[in-house]
Amino acid sequence: MLYEHVVCAFCGCVCDDIDVTVEDGRITQAKNACVLGKAWFLDHGKPTDLPAVRIDGQAASLEEGIDAAASLLARSHYPIIYGLSSTSCEAQRQAVALAEVLGGCIDCCTSVCHGPSGMAVQGVGEPTCTLGEVKNRANLVIYWGSNPAESHPRHMTRYAVTSRGMFTPNGRKDRTVVLVDVRPSPSSRAADIQLTVRPGKDFELLWALRALVQGQKVEESSLADTGVTLEQLVDLAGRMKSCRFGVLFVGQGLTQSRGKHMNLTAAFLLVRDLNRTTKFALMPMRGHGNVTGVDNVLAWQTGYPFGVNFSRGCPRFNPGEFTMVDVLRRGEADAVLSVASDPVASLPNSARRRLADVPVVAIDTHDSETTRIARVVFMAATAGIGVEGTAYRMDNVPLHLSKVLPTPYPSDEEILSRLLARVKEMKP
């Protein structure tokens, strides 16, 4: 059985041109997919014999699992729901409703990846575009703190660098590609220019670039610690001002290094200044397949994109207060519901230690470090393979995920909506 132009929900590129072959109840081919997409389709397309529900390691019925998880959550005083970046918007909507009824926190992977970008937007705004604008118009493409060749393998071919469009008929030949990073990476091969910035000096470099773009004088000495020469920077500023349509893609090298949201504020302001003389856009390189979706669902339901708290019955937002790492690190959370995420494997030590001390409920499509420590574990169908749904690409373009394979497991949406109904009975 061949399913054509299937949407891949693994990374923020959300490519929608994958031809998936299903044979004998498993996915055997994912044509057009990158190495990550292939692995995603093929691994998730394998039959597993994991029980749908485990309570303290023992197989249980779905009903028992819902009961156990609901009472654990309903009993807690300050639960947090976390993850949600690799599931559908339909499931995310249920998760927000559940957080509201629990009166706890809800946070997504955004707070540990591009949360600082979101905070910078709240400060200064965001000149951006969809990926098709880059394909059709951009003749200067800059990646800063990002290694797309490994993190988003089709980003350069399908959207930003070699793709051909309306005003870029020659594809790669029509564009200049710049990579700014702390070291050369596999993406360097695709770049015309590589600037190697010293770790932690991104803000200084962006600010100096902003001064140059504004026509101000920058002393060579002020760049001494950045690893980049004035000549290199003057050249880059010149290219940025003279391009027809430029785009700055920013990665976690910028959002999660020293300066965090200030780095992004500098980047947004730089791009804003450039729009006085040319068209320039900035786009965060969102990682997980639907991390952009969870920001959107949270925003339309609560007004805020991540780190939301319902303790007072209405949504409040405060990064650093209601965000996962902080809530754990301070020892505040007394129960955790992890959805489509692996916080034990991905959070800093100081936060993950707390996960061993509090009851954890995990919903995921496969076993992980988190399911291993969780009291109640639900196995769920993968959104985009076992169940339909919606995912938002890194540029906020929504796409419909299809079902290509039968699955013995319920969807995240179903598990969460049953949990919600059960919690409502316990905690009206």
Next chain:
Amino acid sequence: MTRIINGEIYDPQNGIYGEVRDIYMKDGAITAEDPGPGGQTIDAAGMVVMPGGVDMHCHIAGPKVNVARKMRPEDHRGNMLPRTPITRSGTGGSVPSTFATGYRYAVMGYTTAFDAAVPPLAARHAHEELNDTPMIDKGFFVLMGNNEFIMQRIAAGEKQQVRDFAAWLLQATKAYAIKLVNPGGVELWKFLGNAHSIDDEVTGFGVTPRQIIQSLADASLDLGLPHRVHIHCNNLGVAGNWETTLDTMKALEGRRGHLTHLQFHSYGGEPGGLFHSKTADLVEYVNSHPNLSVDVGQVMFGDTTSMTGDGPLGYLLHQVTGRKWVNVDVENEEGCGIVPIEYKDKSYVHTTQWAIGLEWFLMMQDPWRIALTTDHPNGASFMMYPRIIRLLMDREFRKEMMQKVNQKALAETALPDLDREYSLGEIAIITRAAPARLLGLDHKGHLGVGADADITIYDKDEDKEKMFSSPRYVIKGGEVLVEDGHIREEVFGRTFYVNPSYDPDIEAKIQEYFDKYYTVRFENYPVQLEHYLPRHEVVACSA
């Protein structure tokens, strides 16, 4: 709900202005006869009964609304809606969360609202948000005025293909009407330009805004769309733009067309300079041209958020205010700009805008061709409608408000000389009957047999702001949703869309275009009806 007795009925569509009558309903619709004994009765003696309010132009769902929510946490703080046993929690401010939006419309007596500007590529997003917007029936207009495929077809003289594509796009996005925003200008903005008149050429496409306006007005007519083309003119907010507005009206050459938020398009003066009111000249033209209808886009003083498909306008506002700025260019289709804005009563410019909006209401002769809007949230939040109603109904209140504004600006307008006061009947027209009629929604905006049983019942009050802020009852589809300002039941309304037919040969051409210029495949573009519009209703086209 079965019957409302003894109420003073305002149902202008059926020529009823203040008569005491009884209203019966069954299965969500108005019936001629009492369905029989039993059922709930509201005794509305001494109360005013109107159809549910209809907002024909607001921004409540989709990508730019949501970016505005994300960008403005300061807009939500201090304006929060706690969860209740019936309702979800939410945040308010100028851009409320989806749940808050639905509740607040309902509590104000409005039961239908249309989002006025959704980029086709984000249609799925708009539907997702509308599905989380409770209480009201809804729909959206889809942006076409800067669509590159359309511009290429116009340049090639392929009129039929423009029509077929428009029909295909309406179907693909499950939209209700064709919307133009700064036609051609947003395309030019993608390389930092703009259109400054309707005869500027759109570089690279060989068409002018005039051709785009005429082609899409023709398409909407040919397709028999229930709501004809909905136009946000070029040069919004620019001094001297009234001439562009007049040119746009003339360019329609008798074709049916709706010109939106005209307050923002009625400015005299020189570009870059201070502006003054040209309302009188434009009203005169609209009064004498029955093919035209308008809504106002009233400005009210206070903090709000400007959000527009008009990218260059967003940048202009950012330059003027110096505040944070979002711009989103959407491939092959449209753009968007978002900037927070505070309208100040002491400001010359803002006073002029406020007065121009009121001039439009007070100078238009035919209330059936003007709708009350604030272009929510651009001029103000929809929560300001009751105060606007008071300004229109209460001359003394208007005079009181006039004392607080910039006197120099006020003196340059006709507002101090306008003595007109709206009657309850006229308010019923501009807030429900006219917008429903202009939208082509036969079953909304009136209380005749077969109409949806969407009914708002007000306690009479001399203070019209108070009266229209807190209806005694709000009934939708025959159910009492709101009583004394409290939500009694949460419901989720229908989404309206149109299904015009087209020659399927166009699809191969669209697919070829998608393969070249889009980053989404042709097959993955159309919105899946059952998944994204679980409660939907097709409104028939007349072609």
